[in-house]
Amino acid sequence: xxxxxxxxxxxxxxxxxxxxxxxVSGFTFNRYWMYWVxxxxxxxxxxVSGINTDGGSTYYADAVKGQxxxxxxxxxxxxxxxxxxxxxxxxxxxxxxxxxxxxxxxWGQGTQVTVSx
Numbered sequence: 001x002x003x004x005x006x007x008x009x010x011x012x013x014x015x016x017x018x019x020x021x022x023x024v025s026g027f028t029f030n031r032y033w034m035y036w037v038x039x040x041x042x043x044x045x046x047x048v049s050g051i052n053t054d055g056g057s058t059y060y061a062d063a064v065k066g067q068x069x070x071x072x073x074x075x076x077x078x079x080x081x082x083x084x085x086x087x088x089x090x091x092x093x094x095x096x097x098x099x100x101x102x103x104x105x106x107w108g109q110g111t112q113v114t115v116s117x
Contacts, residue, residue: 002026002106004096009111016086016115022079022096022108030054030074032106033099036081038092039110048094049081063089086115 008020020036036048049070050059058070069082079096093110 004098004106004108006094006096006108006111009094009113011114011116012086013117014087014115017082017084018086018113020081020083020094020096020111020113024077024079024096024098024106027098027104027106029072029077029098031100032104034070034072034079035097035099036068036070036079037095037097038090038113039095040089040092043092045095046092051079083113086113088115091115 003025004022006020006022008018012018030053033050033052035050037045038048039045048061048064049068051070051072055072060068067085071080091114093112095110096108098106
């Protein structure tokens with residue numbers, strides 16, 4: 001069955017870094033655009049970053065541009081999000097999302113990132 005399993009979240013101090021991973025199975029990873037989406041406490045879903053099928057093109061929300069880096073390893077079927085200079089505003093549950101031409105869409109269960117001193 002389809003699985004997207006995020007990991008790497010946790011508690012980090014402001015200014016710190018975390019690297020999120022999303023390991024997928026059950027579908028052809030290299031055919032899907034991949035995204036990171038987050039949900040802060042009491043707020044709606046916020047798109048964070050996206051990457052095309054071969055990793056050659058990446059996209060970022062203005063709020064994280066220059067701070068986060070998305071990447072993927074198609075051989076390992078894994079999506080990454082390197083998060084640097086973390087701020088309290090980055091506190092959220094981070095989800096990975098797989099999309100195939102807007103027709104098929106899968107979500108992970110999310111990983112909590114808390115930025116606090």
